[in-house]
Amino acid sequence: MVWKIFLFLLLAFVSVAGIAFPIVEKPSAWYEFPFIPGLEENAKIIFFHVPTAWVTVIAFLMSTVFSFRYLKNKNLDDDLKSYVAAQLGMVFCILATVTGAVWAKFAWGAFWSWDPRQTSIFALLLIYGAWFALRSSIESEEKRATLSSVYSIIAFVTVPFFIFVMPRIMTGLHPGSADDTNLGPVVNFKMNSNMLLIFFLSLIGFTILYFWMWQVGYKSLIYKEKIQKQLLRG
Amino acid sequence: MNSKAYNLFLKDFRSELRTRYAINALAMFIIVAISVILFSIGNEKINENLTAGLFWVVIFFTAMSGLSRAFVSEEERGTTLTLQLIASPTTVFSGKLIFNVILVFAMNAIIALLYGTLFEDFVIKNFLLFLATFVLGNIGLAVSSTIIAAIIAKAGAKGTLYPVLSFPILLPLILTCVQLTLFSFDGTSFDKSKFELAIVVSYDVIMITVSYLLFDFIWQE
Numbered sequence: 001m002v003w004k005i006f007l008f009l010l011l012a013f014v015s016v017a018g019i020a021f022p023i024v025e026k027p028s029a030w031y032e033f034p035f036i037p038g039l040e041e042n043a044k045i046i047f048f049h050v051p052t053a054w055v056t057v058i059a060f061l062m063s064t065v066f067s068f069r070y071l072k073n074k075n076l077d078d079d080l081k082s083y084v085a086a087q088l089g090m091v092f093c094i095l096a097t098v099t100g101a102v103w104a105k106f107a108w109g110a111f112w113s114w115d116p117r118q119t120s121i122f123a124l125l126l127i128y129g130a131w132f133a134l135r136s137s138i139e140s141e142e143k144r145a146t147l148s149s150v151y152s153i154i155a156f157v158t159v160p161f162f163i164f165v166m167p168r169i170m171t172g173l174h175p176g177s178a179d180d181t182n183l184g185p186v187v188n189f190k191m192n193s194n195m196l197l198i199f200f201l202s203l204i205g206f207t208i209l210y211f212w213m214w215q216v217g218y219k220s221l222i223y224k225e226k227i228q229k230q231l232l233r234g
Numbered sequence: 235m236n237s238k239a240y241n242l243f244l245k246d247f248r249s250e251l252r253t254r255y256a257i258n259a260l261a262m263f264i265i266v267a268i269s270v271i272l273f274s275i276g277n278e279k280i281n282e283n284l285t286a287g288l289f290w291v292v293i294f295f296t297a298m299s300g301l302s303r304a305f306v307s308e309e310e311r312g313t314t315l316t317l318q319l320i321a322s323p324t325t326v327f328s329g330k331l332i333f334n335v336i337l338v339f340a341m342n343a344i345i346a347l348l349y350g351t352l353f354e355d356f357v358i359k360n361f362l363l364f365l366a367t368f369v370l371g372n373i374g375l376a377v378s379s380t381i382i383a384a385i386i387a388k389a390g391a392k393g394t395l396y397p398v399l400s401f402p403i404l405l406p407l408i409l410t411c412v413q414l415t416l417f418s419f420d421g422t423s424f425d426k427s428k429f430e431l432a433i434v435v436s437y438d439v440i441m442i443t444v445s446y447l448l449f450d451f452i453w454q455e
Contacts, residue, residue: 071451119409127402134399138389146455147385150448154381154403157444158437161406165433 007208014202018047027192034192045103047199051206052096053121058210059089060124064156067149079145082152083135084217088210090128097121120162127155238321242329246304250333260300260341267292268348285355286415289345290408293375296341298397301379304330305387323453324446327380331445334383335376342372359421367414370434374407374441381445384452407437 023033023041036043066082069075100121101111112118134151138144250256271288280288308314317326346368349356358364382400389395410433417427424431 123402123405126405130395130398130402133395134385134389137395143388143455146451147388150451151385151399153448154444157440158403158406161433161437166406166409 003208004212007205007212010201010205011209014047014198014205017198018044018202021198027194030194033195042103042106043195045099047202049096049099049103050199051202052092052099054203055206055210056089056092056096056124058207059085059092059214060128060156062214063089064152067152070145070149071153074142076141076145079141079149080221081218082149084214084221086128086131086152087217088213090125090132092210093121093124093128097125116167120166123162124159127158131155238325239328239332242317242321242326243332246329246333247336249307256300256303256337260296260337261344263296263299264292264341264345264348267295268345268352272352280353280355282355282416282419285349285353286412286419289349289356289415290412292345292349293342293371294401294404294408295397296345297338297375297379298400300337300341301334301376302383302386302396304334304380305383309387318453323450326453327384327446327449330384331376331380334380335373338372338376338379342368355419358418360418360423363414363422363424363427364418366431367411367418367434370431370438371407371411371414374434374438375404377438377441377445378403378407381441381449381452384449388452388455407434410434410437 017031021031021033023035023043025035027034033043063082063085066078066085070078070082097118100118104113104115104118105111108115131148131151135144135148138147271292308317321329350358379400382396382403385399386396410430414427414430414434417430
């Protein structure tokens with residue numbers, strides 16, 4: 001219970017600080033963010049866009065690891081865990097896409113411009129959209145678990161192409177593209193210490209939030225199964 | 235490659251020649267798709283970019299309309315169990331893969347010929363590069379669509395789900411192949427397109443490995 005209050009306070013602080021703290025040329029007070037050329041006032045969305053993208057990666061990675069474990073042990077529990085992780089990953093993936101598109105509107109001038117990163121997150125949405133479509137088309141539980149595990153592993157091996165290869169061969173606007181010289185605000189540490197602190201607090205807060213949501217989702221599915229079994233019996 | 239896989243391929247080949255279902259459907263699909271594109275272009279002049287993209291669009295949708303037959307036909311005829319009894323999963327996958335590779339090569343050769351005659355901008359300056367792209371791209375396309383076809387055949391929905399499942403898997407291959415086709419139109423040398431060719435080669439190798447590793451699980455389901 002204590003850590004739930006802690007999580008609430010942490011995320012409340014991050015939200016308030018990320019939105020309300022002013023950006024000034026020469027920060028002197030502890031609550032002032034530095035002015036980063038090229039990002040300007042848009043810099044504030046970094047506290048929400050990067051953590052959602054980070055959680056997306058964790059969630060889909062977890063989903064694939066549990067798929068892998070299902071194929072190894074044939075334990076339906078693993079399939080359930082993988083399913084919950086993928087569901088949450090989809091939610092955070094949509095959030096990352098939307099926050100990214102909003103940021104792109106103000107930084108690059110358009111919501112969507114098929115930058116390599118945008119292409120890869122679009123492919124990620126397609127992969128998991130297809131994955132849920134595949135799951136809903138199969139009745140038998142074991143069959144559904146096996147086939148969707150296989151598909152998620154096949155999809156997983158194509159991910160390096162999107163994350164590491166595509167941005168290198170296509171010119172793009174997102175930090176880390178082929179023609180990018182300054183590696184973005186996070187990698188290059190252009191943020192000052194209080195900005196970095198809030199950034200990492202946000203990262204930690206979102207990660208804890210994800211694992212909590214994942215636990216709640218997993219438990220609710222277990223209870224659902226139990227209730228269904230009892231209803232069938234009685 | 236053992237002789238059992240070859241025999242399996244021969245079985246598929248003979249039954250295909252008897253019904254000519256896939257060949258007829260694919261040939262008609264190619265004609266329909268290309269004529270739709272030609273009608274929509276009309277008298278407009280389209281550039282090289284668009285020609286290369288449209289070339290792979292037709293290849294993708296043609297593959298999606300015909301390649302799922304390999305495994306779906308076995309499920310429809312109810313011969314899956316017999317196959318499971320007489321051959322190991324690796325052999326079955328090899329046999330189906332050979333059949334699909336040959337089908338993809340035949341259909342893409344026809345598409346390339348039609349594009350060469352019908353589209354003004356389909357002028358290949360670096361023919362060797364185009365040939366390399368064509369061969370590597372076809373292998374990747376055949377492997378990915380064969381393993382997805384195996385999944386589709388086991389799942390209930392056969393028609394609509396196939397392109398949905400295949401597209402994200404094929405996307406890196408198609409994007410790189412469009413780029414390489416453009417290079418071959420521009421007459422870019424092999425040296426300058428080394429990185430893109432390496433991507434396609436690694437895609438093929440990864441997909442072949444993963445398919446052979448995972449096919450056992452699909453087949454025994």
